[in-house]
Amino acid sequence: MLFNIESHQHDKPVGRIRKQNETLIIRAAEVEFAERGFAGASMSAIAQRAGLPKANIHYYFKNKMGLYIAVLSNIIDIWDASLSDFTEDDDPSEVLPEYIRQKIAFAREYSLASRIFAAEIISGANNMKAYFSDNYHLWFAGRVAVFRKWIEQGKIDAITPEHLLFMIWSTTQHYSDFSVQIAAALNKKEPDEQDYAAAAETLIHVIMKGCGALK
Structure with missing residues (x-):
């Protein structure tokens, strides 16, 4: 819909790896935001949950708000696609x-x-x-x-x-x-x-x- 996660070329190895990492980070962020809310969540904790260096999290998502929006965007895209x-x-x-x-x-x-x-x-x-x-x-x-x-x-x-x-x-x-x-x-x-x-x-x-x- 309106704030989709950036799409990538999934037929290329780099695109597949990027998508895999984004998915891993988003799923870790879901746990963190669900348990602690936006205010209590931290990029460091999300990186720890994802098993990735914090720098990697910032490579894909500039800040906590960007990652939060990505979590919302991901579930909305999943819901909307089946109805569309x-x-x-x-x-x-x-x-x-x-x-x-x-x-x-x-x-x-x-x-x-x-x-x-x-x-x-x-x-x-x-x-x-x-x-x-x-x-x-x-x-x-x-x-x-x-x-x-x-x-x-x-x-x-x-x-x-x-x-x-x-x-x-x-x-x-x-x-x-x-x-x-x-x-x-x-x-x-x-x-x-x-x-x-x-x-x-x-x-x-x-x-x-x-x-x-x-x-």
């Missing part, structure tokens, strides 16, 4: 279940990044002003337009697409942002693979029937 592929020619009975399964998978794999994003939003998203600009609205309007075409074609019921998307986002991301509560309710240390699979299938059943895509 929707077209009016798609069958929602096929693409929506897959989208929900992907979002649940992301909730499990990128739980820390999701929590960092949620904390940023709750605090007012002061570091995401550039992201939530008119371009974001245009991107979201384009996604909503696909759902409206599905309504016109009789593929789903005449619901409000915006709120359908908000519901999918909130229910799927709940399994990362509130995983501690879920684990406590299930009397487990943390939700397991079967819990995530059951969550996905339950959400698919309810959402698909609710929007009329499950006949």
